[in-house]
Each structure stands twice: as structure tokens, then as C-alpha cells.
Amino acid sequence: MNTIAATDSAIPVDSGVNESSQAAERIAHLRRELDEHNYRYYVLDDPVISDAEYDRLLKELHELEGQHPDLITADSPTQRVGAAPAEGFETVEHRIPMLSLANAFEADEVREFDRRIRDQLDLEIIEYCVEPKLDGVAIALRYEQAELVLAATRGDGRRGENVTSNVRTIRSIPLRLRGENLPDTLEVRGEIFMTRSGFKQLNEGLADEGLKTFVNPRNAASGSLRQLDSAITAGRPLHFFCYGAATTDGLPDRHSDILESLKAMGLPVSPETATVRGVDGLLEQYQRILDQRDGLDYDIDGVVYKVDDLDQQLEMGTVSRAPRWALAHKFPAQEEVTRLLDIEVQVGRTGALTPVARLEPVFVGGVTVTNATLHNLDEIRRKDVRPGDYVVVRRAGDVIPEVVRSIPERRPDGTVEWIMPDQCPDCGSSVEQVEGEAVSRCTGGLVCPAQRRRALEHFASRQAMDIDGLGSKLIAQLVDQDLVHSPADLYRLDRDTLAGLERMAEKSADNLLESLENSKSVTLGQLLFALGIREVGQVTANQLARHFGTLDNLAEADLDALEAVPDVGPVMAAHVRAFFDEPHNREVIEQLLAAGIHYQPEEMPSSDKLPLTGNTYVLTGALESMTRSRAKAELEALGAKVTSSVSKNTTALIAGSDPGSKLAKAEGLGIEILDENALKALLESR
Ligand code: IVH
Numbered sequence: 001m002n003t004i005a006a007t008d009s010a011i012p013v014d015s016g017v018n019e020s021s022q023a024a025e026r027i028a029h030l031r032r033e034l035d036e037h038n039y040r041y042y043v044l045d046d047p048v049i050s051d052a053e054y055d056r057l058l059k060e061l062h063e064l065e066g067q068h069p070d071l072i073t074a075d076s077p078t079q080r081v082g083a084a085p086a087e088g089f090e091t092v093e094h095r096i097p098m099l100s101l102a103n104a105f106e107a108d109e110v111r112e113f114d115r116r117i118r119d120q121l122d123l124e125i126i127e128y129c130v131e132p133k134l135d136g137v138a139i140a141l142r143y144e145q146a147e148l149v150l151a152a153t154r155g156d157g158r159r160g161e162n163v164t165s166n167v168r169t170i171r172s173i174p175l176r177l178r179g180e181n182l183p184d185t186l187e188v189r190g191e192i193f194m195t196r197s198g199f200k201q202l203n204e205g206l207a208d209e210g211l212k213t214f215v216n217p218r219n220a221a222s223g224s225l226r227q228l229d230s231a232i233t234a235g236r237p238l239h240f241f242c243y244g245a246a247t248t249d250g251l252p253d254r255h256s257d258i259l260e261s262l263k264a265m266g267l268p269v270s271p272e273t274a275t276v277r278g279v280d281g282l283l284e285q286y287q288r289i290l291d292q293r294d295g296l297d298y299d300i301d302g303v304v305y306k307v308d309d310l311d312q313q314l315e316m317g318t319v320s321r322a323p324r325w326a327l328a329h330k331f332p333a334q335e336e337v338t339r340l341l342d343i344e345v346q347v348g349r350t351g352a353l354t355p356v357a358r359l360e361p362v363f364v365g366g367v368t369v370t371n372a373t374l375h376n377l378d379e380i381r382r383k384d385v386r387p388g389d390y391v392v393v394r395r396a397g398d399v400i401p402e403v404v405r406s407i408p409e410r411r412p413d414g415t416v417e418w419i420m421p422d423q424c425p426d427c428g429s430s431v432e433q434v435e436g437e438a439v440s441r442c443t444g445g446l447v448c449p450a451q452r453r454r455a456l457e458h459f460a461s462r463q464a465m466d467i468d469g470l471g472s473k474l475i476a477q478l479v480d481q482d483l484v485h486s487p488a489d490l491y492r493l494d495r496d497t498l499a500g501l502e503r504m505a506e507k508s509a510d511n512l513l514e515s516l517e518n519s520k521s522v523t524l525g526q527l528l529f530a531l532g533i534r535e536v537g538q539v540t541a542n543q544l545a546r547h548f549g550t551l552d553n554l555a556e557a558d559l560d561a562l563e564a565v566p567d568v569g570p571v572m573a574a575h576v577r578a579f580f581d582e583p584h585n586r587e588v589i590e591q592l593l594a595a596g597i598h599y600q601p602e603e604m605p606s607s608d609k610l611p612l613t614g615n616t617y618v619l620t621g622a623l624e625s626m627t628r629s630r631a632k633a634e635l636e637a638l639g640a641k642v643t644s645s646v647s648k649n650t651t652a653l654i655a656g657s658d659p660g661s662k663l664a665k666a667e668g669l670g671i672e673i674l675d676e677n678a679l680k681a682l683l684e685s686r
Pocket of ligand 1: 098099100101131132137138139304323
């Protein structure tokens with residue numbers, strides 16, 4: 001079809017031909033460019049243009065193809081969405097079955113695996129390829145004459161589902177292979193997965209629309225891949241890494257070299273892939289990948305060991321559908337199932353009631369978990385958990401454990417929905433739920449011993465007055481025995497009283513008195529934070545301190561003056577005002593000052609712009625000259641933001657001794673790493 005000649009007869013024919021051949025050239029050029037950028041982005045992880053530039057090229061191609069529909073081909077980057085919604089998925093037979101892997105959990109099982117191979121092959125040492133075990137959905141991709149012709153799920157290993165039109169929407173999967181001398185037929189095997197960040201975003205979006213969310217990234221990947229409408233799949237953050245080929249034609253004779261060839265053809269391979277020698281190499285690489293686990297943006301549940309030499313693989317053979325030349329060495333599970341024994345409520349410093357799950361002890365993510373927060377009633381309803389249920393508990397890295405969901409299929413008879421008590425479990429005061437807020441609160445205020453205990457724990461905490469040796473057990477005794485009502489009472493305690501308490505002696509009493517004495521000298525920000533004003537966290541406390549300079553100035557500030565402070569809105573301003581309007585609070589402050597608590601008045605900044613404004617830091621590892629929370633407070637006082645995880649927006653990672661996985665992540669992202677001396681220099685640059 002000659003669209004130009006047909007639609008515009010005023011244009012001479014040869015000029016139309018000319019224009020159309022120019023368009024064809026430009027289209028070919030754009031496709032080459034886009035394929036190249038895709039390859040750099042997904043396979044080499046080394047993009048040279050921005051996403052916006054990519055989108056502009058793609059748009060131009062779309063427009064040109066719109067004007068010249070006869071030039072559209074199936075492998076054009078514009079053709080990633082298009083197929084009409086399917087009725088269901090067609091079943092496809094795998095020409096080469098998709099095998100599974102034998103599992104190991106202990107190092108001894110790995111040694112046994114290596115020994116068996118050495119025995120059978122009669123070799124001293126074996127070379128292996130080690131890859132992360134991706135936690136996603138297995139996929140087989142068939143390329144014929146370099147073109148993607150079929151994508152099928154694993155199914156039962158012999159028969160899977162044809163999901164080609166959905167897979168075509170995944171940008172890291174090439175529609176056409178790159179390079180020369182490609183095999184006529186190539187069948188690639190790999191894993192489709194969703195990134196953790198993409199998963200989080202997707203779930204937030206689904207929740208906003210009132211739709212059902214996914215339980216974990218693997219379910220989200222699987223659910224997204226099995227959409228009948230490929231336009232939905234196209235909108236999901238799916239990725240792909242390949243981990244092998246099922247055909248051998250035209251490929252090298254070592255697994256690691258095959259992966260290199262596949263990469264050269266445009267297929268992404270996990271960057272954590274390595275070749276090692278012998279069982280020691282296997283176990284070292286296991287540890288290395290385990291250490292990186294929390295810093296990766298995708299879930300992995302172990303590593304896979306594969307004999308690297310294909311002839312050796314052939315000689316080892318396959319039993320009951322698992323090759324004898326490969327082994328999955330699993331990591332400790334991050335999710336486990338246990339019994340929810342009961343839901344109790346904990347009363348917080350401001351009276352907020354938090355439901356807490358009491359769990360049958362379960363070993364997950366490397367620790368034994370017995371409690372997990374359930375946040376609030378909405379959360380309990382959303383996760384559909386009832387006392388007595390079996391629940392999924394998750395603990396990833398050093399993150400606090402959480403109850404992910406219940407397993408309603410295993411729900412015992414006779415369970416009932418949990419309800420929030422209408423009286424505070426500690427003081428019996430009535431519980432109120434504020435309109436539009438998810439939290440319920442005890443109305444007991446300072447009458448409530450639980451609130452008093454929490455307020456004191458907060459006051460004594462490291463980020464606040466930093467009173468060493470005053471832990472929650474001791475505070476509970478002091479409150480229960482009516483020895484301490486307000487923070488100021490702490491400074492009136494004497495040696496005999498303290499030494500007479502349970503688990504205390506003269507030595508520990510002296511130590512505590514000394515830390516109380518030391519705590520008297522603080523920054524204004526610390527003191528404000530310690531007072532526990534509703535909504536006022538460390539950052540705001542420091543901002544208020546800098547803005548007002550003294551406690552008196554702050555106590556006298558009206559709502560307008562308060563709202564002039566960066567990040568202070570009407571709600572927070574009202575909380576601050578209400579705090580200082582409460583005579584009891586003024587009294588406590590008077591008493592604290594009378595007890596000798598003093599602070600250096602803050603220097604008022606000459607301009608709004610602080611030296612580190614706009615910079616974001618992450619702290620990891622132990623510092624020698626100060627605690628991490630002190631470092632955080634000081635950085636924030638200079639205008640910096642301090643966050644807990646490394647991202648591409650991080651200015652620098654400040655690493656003390658024994659840094660965790662954050663270091664690897666920062667290095668991976670090419671983010672500047674500062675040591676403690678550099679931190680000190682930064683803080684002195686004030
Ligand atoms: S190789 C011949 N390598 O694990 C062995 N599998 O039980 C076939 N998986 O569902 C698999 N990462 O999708 C292999 N690097 C990796 C893998 C991997 C994840 C999955 C695979 C399959 C299961 C094997």
C-alpha cells in the first residue's frame with residue numbers, strides 16, 4: 001500500500017517514493033538506536049541517554065509508523081503492546097522439558113554434592129558457575145531466526161502456558177536478538193521478576209484504587225504475567241534475567257560462556273553471576289551473595305550452583321527431573337508461617353493503642369520472632385488476621401518483623417474478629433478513636449501509668465536526654481512504686497532509693513546518678529525532643545530550636561510564628577502551642593531547669609540556607625567518636641536529610657566500622673563513601 005500517493009495526489013509520485021524511503025531509513029535508524037539503548041540499559045546496565053530522551057525517540061518512531069503503517073514490523077520497539085485481550089492461555093508443550101533443582105540448606109549438603117560429582121567424573125576439582133536464585137516466575141523464550149516467537153511459563157515442566165503477548169511488553173526482553181551468526185533456533189530459560197521498589201509502588205497504587213494488593217513481589221510478577229489483557233502487563237514493573245539455554249546449537253561448551261554469548265545477543269544476565277573452583281569457592285560465593293541480599297532491589301531465595309563444563313553436565317545426567325550437575329543452596333527463609341496466639345494492645349507515650357501480635361516463636365530471617373506490630377485496626381482488617389489464625393511472618397534484613405497476612409484456608413473453627421478494647425488495659429480510662437484517624441487513644445493522659453512509662457522511656461532515650469542505664473524495666477519499677485511521676489522527678493532520686501530497687505545495687509545506683517548528672521547538659525533540640533510534644537520528632541525539634549534559639553522564645557510563640565518554621569504546619573503548630581499552654585507541662589519544665597538542666601542557646605542562622613541543605617546521607621556501621629543518632633542530629637542541624645536506605649538520591653554513605661549491606665549497595669550505585677574523619681570534617685564545615 002502506498003499511503004502517500006493514495007492520500008495526496010498533488011505530490012508528484014517520485015517525491016512520495018523519496019519521502020517514503022527517507023521515512024523507512026529514519027524508522028530503521030530509530031529502531032537501531034532504541035534497541036541499542038535498551039541493550040545498554042537492561043543488559044550492560046550502562047545507559048547513555050536519559051529516560052526522557054528514550055521516550056522522545058520512541059514517540060518519533062510511533063509517529064512515523066503511524067504515517068507509514070506498511071513499515072511496521074513485529075520486532076519494532078513500538079510493538080510491545082498491541083494484542084487483543086485473550087480468552088485464556090493456550091497450552092504449549094515444551095520441546096525440551098523445564099527441569100527443577102535439588103535443594104540444599106546446609107554447607108554439608110553442598111560438600112556432599114561436590115564430592116558426588118568429583119567421584120563420578122573422577123576429577124580433583126570442579127569448576128562451577130554460581131548464580132543468584134531469583135524468586136520470580138520461570139519462563140522459556142524461543143527465538144527463531146533471531147525473532148522472539150514464543151514465551152511459555154514452566155507449568156508442570158512439560159506443558160506450560162503461551163504468554164507471548166504479555167512477555168513482549170517486558171522491555172528487558174529483546175524482541176529480536178543482536179549480532180551475527182545467530183543459531184536458527186535458540187531456546188532461552190530465565191526468570192521474570194518484579195523489583196521490590198516496583199512492587200511497593202504497584203501495591204500503593206492498587207490500594208489507592210481500593211483494589212486487592214499482592215502479597216509479595218513473586219506473586220505480583222506471576223499475577224502480572226498472567227493477565228489476559230497485555231496492556232495491564234505492560235504497565236507492571238516486570239524484569240527479566242536469563243540463566244541458561246535449553247538448545248546448544250551455535251553456543252559455547254561452558255555454561256558461563258553461554259551466559260556471555262546470551263548477553264552479547266541482548267539478553268540480560270544477573271550481574272551477581274560468577275565462576276568459582278571447588279566447594280570452597282561455592283561456599284564463599286554463597287556468603288558473598290547472602291551479604292548482598294538485603295541491598296538488592298529484587299528477592300532472591302538462594303544461589304544456584306552449576307557444573308560449568310557442558311560435557312561434564314552431560315556425563316552427570318538427570319534424575320527425577322532434576323539435573324545432578326546443579327544444586328539450589330537456599331538462604332534462610334524471610335517468610336515463615338506460625339500461629340497468632342493473641343493480639344494485645346500496647347499503650348504509647350501519647351496514649352495511642354497499638355495492637356501487637358503475640359506469636360508462637362518462629363525462626364525467620366535469622367532470628368526467633370515472638371512479637372510483631374499490627375499497627376492499627378484498619379491494618380488488622382486489611383490483613384484479615386484473627387487470634388488463633390495461622391499467619392505469614394516476614395523479617396527481611398534488619399527490618400522489624402511483620403505479620404504479612406493470615407492463611408484463611410487454615411483458619412481453625414470458632415475464631416472471631418478482634419476488636420479494639422473500649423478501655424485502656426493499663427489504667428481503665430475510656431478509649432477514643434478520633435474521626436478520620438486510624439489510631440485509637442487512651443484518654444487517661446498522665447493518670448495512665450503506661451503513658452507515663454513510655455514518656456519516661458522516650459525522655460531517657462539516646463536521641464533525647466541519653467540517660468545511660470535507665471531502661472524500661474527500671475522505669476516500670478519507678479512508676480509502679482510511685483517514685484517518679486514526671487521526668488523532673490528523676491533528678492530527685494537518691495542513692496538509697498535506687499539501690500533498694502530490684503536488680504539494683506549501690507554500684508548501679510551510683511552509675512545511674514552519674515548518667516543523670518551527665519544528662520543535664522544538652523542541646524535545645526534534644527530537650528525539646530525529650531519533652532515528647534505530639535508530632536515533634538527529632539528533625540522538627542532541631543528546627544524549632546534553631547528557629548527560636550531559647551525555650552522561652554518558643555514557649556511564647558503564637559501559631560503564626562510557629563508556622564513560619566520550615567515543615568511546621570497548622571496541626572503541628574497547634575500541638576506545640578497546646579503543650580506550652582498546659583500549666584502542668586510548664587511546671588515540669590520549670591522543675592527540670594531548677595534541677596540544673598541547661599542548654600547552649602542556639603545560634604540563629606544568618607540565612608534560611610544551611611550549609612548541607614539539599615544533601616541526603618545514610619549512616620551505616622559503628623562510629624567511634626559519637627553515636628549514629630548524634631551524627632544524624634548534627635547532620636540534620638546543618639540542613640541535611642538523613643535516611644535509612646541508600647538510593648540513587650543519596651549524596652553520600654557515611655560508613656563506620658563493620659558496615660552492612662548498605663556499603664555494597666552504595667558502591668553498586670557509584671555513591672560517594674565517607675569515613676568517620678570525613679564526617680567530622682563535614683560537621684565542622686558549619
Ligand atoms: S536453573 C536445569 N538457575 O528455580 C535447572 N533456575 O527449581 C533449571 N530459578 O523455577 C533451573 N533462578 O525458574 C536455574 N539461576 C537460576 C535460577 C533458577 C531461579 C528457578 C527456576 C525454577 C526453579 C528451579
